[in-house]
Amino acid sequence: MVRGARGRGVSESGKRRVPKPVHAPASAKPKWDWDDLRVFNAVAEHGTMAGAARVLGVTASMVSKRIDDLEARLGATLLSRHAHGVSLTETGKLVRDYALTMEHSAASIERMAGAQDKRRAGRVTIQAPDGVAAFWIAPRIADFIRENPKIRIAVDCGFWSERPLPDPPDLIISVKEEKRLDYVATRLAVLHYVLFASPKYLDTYGAPLTLANVADHRFLDFTPISEQPENWHERASSLRGLAEASLETNSSAMLLHTLLAGGGIAVAPSAVRSFARDLVVVYPEAMSHIRLYLVHHQDAVKSARVRAVAEWIKAIFDPRVYPWFRDEYVPPDQFPDAASS
Numbered sequence: 001m002v003r004g005a006r007g008r009g010v011s012e013s014g015k016r017r018v019p020k021p022v023h024a025p026a027s028a029k030p031k032w033d034w035d036d037l038r039v040f041n042a043v044a045e046h047g048t049m050a051g052a053a054r055v056l057g058v059t060a061s062m063v064s065k066r067i068d069d070l071e072a073r074l075g076a077t078l079l080s081r082h083a084h085g086v087s088l089t090e091t092g093k094l095v096r097d098y099a100l101t102m103e104h105s106a107a108s109i110e111r112m113a114g115a116q117d118k119r120r121a122g123r124v125t126i127q128a129p130d131g132v133a134a135f136w137i138a139p140r141i142a143d144f145i146r147e148n149p150k151i152r153i154a155v156d157c158g159f160w161s162e163r164p165l166p167d168p169p170d171l172i173i174s175v176k177e178e179k180r181l182d183y184v185a186t187r188l189a190v191l192h193y194v195l196f197a198s199p200k201y202l203d204t205y206g207a208p209l210t211l212a213n214v215a216d217h218r219f220l221d222f223t224p225i226s227e228q229p230e231n232w233h234e235r236a237s238s239l240r241g242l243a244e245a246s247l248e249t250n251s252s253a254m255l256l257h258t259l260l261a262g263g264g265i266a267v268a269p270s271a272v273r274s275f276a277r278d279l280v281v282v283y284p285e286a287m288s289h290i291r292l293y294l295v296h297h298q299d300a301v302k303s304a305r306v307r308a309v310a311e312w313i314k315a316i317f318d319p320r321v322y323p324w325f326r327d328e329y330v331p332p333d334q335f336p337d338a339a340s341s
Contacts, residue, residue, distance in 0.1 A: 039070075042055050076089075077092070133155050137313075137316070171300070171313065184297075186295075186314075193288045196267075201262040204262065214243060219244070220247045265282060269290075289327075294314065
């Protein structure tokens with residue numbers, strides 16, 4: 001060692017010594033990583049390697065390999081494979097509990113970071129029924145985008161479960177009131193369902209003289225309207241039981257276009273009359289009064305962009321402007337012409 005350079009990492013030849021890398025002992029290496037747990041959670045949730053692969057956007061063989069690697073590192077069997085998919089072993093159930101806790105913690109970290117974002121910029125994901133999204137939100141979204149050019153909107157209507165949007169929803173519009181801790185459900189509107197037919201249908205088949213007579217007509221059945229059964233008129237439930245549906249669908253868009261084309265009589269929200277003015281109410285009483293909620297995690301609206309979208313959604317469902325969303329039923333023939341604009 002050159003004199004005067006002791007302790008400074010300089011060799012006798014004058015060259016600086018490069019410290020050797022310190023390798024952690026094999027026992028210090030983690031037996032899993034977060035990607036492994038994401039894959040494991042997806043398989044546990046969907047029950048098949050193929051189902052998890054579709055959600056994660058990878059191949060089933062890659063999912064299988066990640067599970068094999070995780071089990072090998074842990075030295076435990078987490079899944080029982082069988083002909084129709086997989087099931088959790090007892091060890092797998094324990095790991096699943098911890099993995100879900102970690103997933104929730106990761107989501108909390110993301111929300112906390114998002115809460116610090118004060119900019120009205122970035123992506124906001126909305127989950128909404130297809131009818132609400134297509135017939136009410138879509139015609140009004142251009143104005144919001146024009147006023148908020150840096151906010152990007154994503155809307156998931158739930159039709160493509162194998163191709164979900166990449167982000168979990170920031171805001172959910174639903175007929176289900178969220179009961180989970182840390183979630184907030186705000187009453188957004190009330191949808192009053194009434195019996196409609198088009199003039200084309202009535203010209204061809206005539207109008208039912210009584211509610212019971214509807215069962216003798218061509219009935220269009222929208223299958224998801226079984227939610228909130230306590231809010232359905234007793235006679236409406238009887239009608240659905242008696243009528244032999246000419247069409248059953250879970251698509252609001254298909255129901256409305258079939259209705260407009262004269263395909264039959266259908267139960268639909270009175271709000272439809274605000275933009276499909278030719279439709280005729282064939283029974284004076286409302287069949288049901290379904291509550292619509294805006295649901296979100298309590299921290300979501302701390303983000304300026306999410307808060308801006310939430311306030312806009314509440315505005316376009318304001319019952320003071322749109323009387324068909326009031327708690328009390330307003331017959332469509334009393335709708336003000338200007339309110340639909």
